[in-house]
Amino acid sequence: KIPGMAITRLSIYSRILAGIDDGRTISSKELAELSGHSDSQLRRDLTYFGQFGIPGKGYQVKELKRRIHSILGIDRTWNVALVGAGNLGSALARYKGFELQGFKIKAVFDNNKRKIGRTLGNVTIQDMEELPRSAKKRNIKIAVITAPMEAAQELASLLTEAGVKAILNFAPVRIFVPSKVKLVNVDLAMELENLSYFLAKAGKG
């Protein structure tokens, strides 16, 4: 089984490679240094995903990029739905950085009648009732939940019934999805707790 952190590191290596000329070769040592990980960690990570490069000669940058993009699924475009057009949802919908990685927010849903019909980024906020039909029509496989925690579970069930196969959940509550659906939770308050843990340990607060 591939550890979750190896997939995250693959994303990091891919970001570093984005700044390096396709025509070059690069050693595992150099790529590791640029990404802030060890050479042995990088080699171990890549072996999870197959055979890369020629031992002793390093990696062809163009080939390495191509393969990592294919493994991460970012060599294609994904249509994304976002549910909950509030403060956080609006910021995410307007962000141009997602599209650069192949994630296009194609539909935004909300249950607040005053918001429905407004534009956000380059989409129009739709009524929740349109979600099943719209998700199927636009072949939406990925959804982001930026609605209040009380609504999160119901929304996850609605999204999986509408054919969504992967959910990024920002609501700070545990939600359950069918085993075939991939769920990633992001709890921004927990990221701050990671900081306060270190400060408390170092006696700084």
Add this chain to the structure above:
Amino acid sequence: KIPGMAITRLSIYSRILAGIDDGRTISSKELAELSGHSDSQLRRDLTYFGQFGIPGKGYQVKELKRRIHSILGIDRTWNVALVGAGNLGSALARYKGFELQGFKIKAVFDNNKRKIGRTLGNVTIQDMEELPRSAKKRNIKIAVITAPMEAAQELASLLTEAGVKAILNFAPVRIFVPSKVKLVNVDLAMELENLSYFLAKAGKG
């Protein structure tokens, strides 16, 4: 060394405990089930931080909460500065969930003259020039960077010079801080790549 994931799981156990009556005791088995982790993982996690509960009798909920809050540093309040009052920064500054965990956004900075002086959440956006003085005056130990990636490194240096000891960086770029400063990076596009990896692997996209 305590693995990073053990600290994140401590935050998860603390969230689950928040919904349980102080007067109760709880077994490691029950707390593990509620948090979605195994009983053995929970016991192993807690041993990193000391001796908890009475073997065979479970944990006193009140006592366990108190100790986990103290370890995570969320038994007190932290004054937080936020730099970059754009889409993401505004959403974070308005979010009431951080204060519930003890993180108060006390100061927001931006270099856009049109934004300075406006209110955001319950603070007034200040000019970057005020950052050193204001961070010291308000005893700010934690800062959040929601500025563009080109500015992130310079801002990290400015913040550490102003006495900030921990930084949560949302800009998708690698930044360097002195060894005594704790840095946590959140790359939201990478969270989506985590989803596309699973979909690509399952042949769903």
